[in-house]
Amino acid sequence: DADVTQTPRNRITKTGKRIMLECSQTKGHDRMYWYRQDPGLGLRLIYYSFDVKDINKGEISDGYSVSRQAQAKFSLSLESAIPNQTALYFCATSPRGGDTEAFFGQGTRLTVV
Amino acid sequence: QKEVEQNSGPLSVPEGAIASLNCTYSDRVSQSFFWYRQYSGKSPELIMSIYSNGDKEDGRFTAQLNKASQYVSLLIRDSQPSDSATYLCALGPNAGKSTFGDGTTLTVKP
Numbered sequence: 001d002a003d004v005t006q007t008p009r010n011r012i013t014k015t016g017k018r019i020m021l022e023c024s025q026t027k028g029h030d031r032m033y034w035y036r037q038d039p040g041l042g043l044r045l046i047y048y049s050f051d052v053k054d055i056n057k058g059e060i061s062d063g064y065s066v067s068r069q070a071q072a073k074f075s076l077s078l079e080s081a082i083p084n085q086t087a088l089y090f091c092a093t094s095p096r097g098g099d100t101e102a103f104f105g106q107g108t109r110l111t112v113v
Numbered sequence: 114q115k116e117v118e119q120n121s122g123p124l125s126v127p128e129g130a131i132a133s134l135n136c137t138y139s140d141r142v143s144q145s146f147f148w149y150r151q152y153s154g155k156s157p158e159l160i161m162s163i164y165s166n167g168d169k170e171d172g173r174f175t176a177q178l179n180k181a182s183q184y185v186s187l188l189i190r191d192s193q194p195s196d197s198a199t200y201l202c203a204l205g206p207n208a209g210k211s212t213f214g215d216g217t218t219l220t221v222k223p
Contacts, residue, residue, distance in 0.1 A: 031209055033210075040215060040216075041215055042201060042213045042214055042215035042216050043157070043201070043213040045210060048209065048210060050209055058210075088154070090156055090157075094206065094209075094211075099144055099145030099164065099205070099206065100145075100206075101147050101149075101159045101162060101203075101211075102157075102203075102205075102211055104156035104157050104158070105156060106155075106156055107154070107155070107156050109154070
């Protein structure tokens with residue numbers, strides 16, 4: 001089983017619908033992140049959380065919200081989906097402190113029609 | 114100016130050749146640097162990390178860091194078709210956040 005699990009893996013939704021992407025981890029890391037990836041644009045940070053009570057906006061948070069339900073769970077919501085939110089979404093984790101790499105989930109491919 | 118700039122691709126090399134991927138950055142505070150490999154539609158996976166000036170070798174991969182020039186590179190020796198992927202350069206974390214480049218797509222032709 002993957003250490004960082006995202007559900008669903010693929011989702012097609014209609015414009016205006018609310019959708020939630022979920023992420024759970026078994027790595028015991030405090031820090032969790034949501035990234036969006038569009039073709040040719042690398043990874044852009046949407047939201048990040050350093051613990052259950054610490055949630056921060058990233059560079060492209062408009063139109064998104066998050067919830068850190070527990071140390072191991074971090075969900076991303078699109079309140080009213082729009083077509084330009086069609087992208088590949090990744091959850092990632094990293095341990096507290098130190099200069100370590102990020103560990104990624106398998107990704108969720110979201111299509112808004 | 115982006116915080117992390119990678120050489121524009123796509124990059125194509127013949128099998129067995131050396132592939133050279135380059136990255137420059139603007140944040141002088143960064144102390145850690147990472148190279149991730151990402152196959153199409155898959156998640157990024159770490160292949161190299163480097164923290165000190167100089168070279169770091171791991172198998173066919175060598176990362177090179179020059180903090181004075183704000184430059185980090187990845188060399189892949191004896192390139193294989195299985196190395197065909199997008200390579201992401203990342204700085205971080207700064208205040209807990211990593212910064213990623215847009216990636217360079219490498220194709221290794223048999």
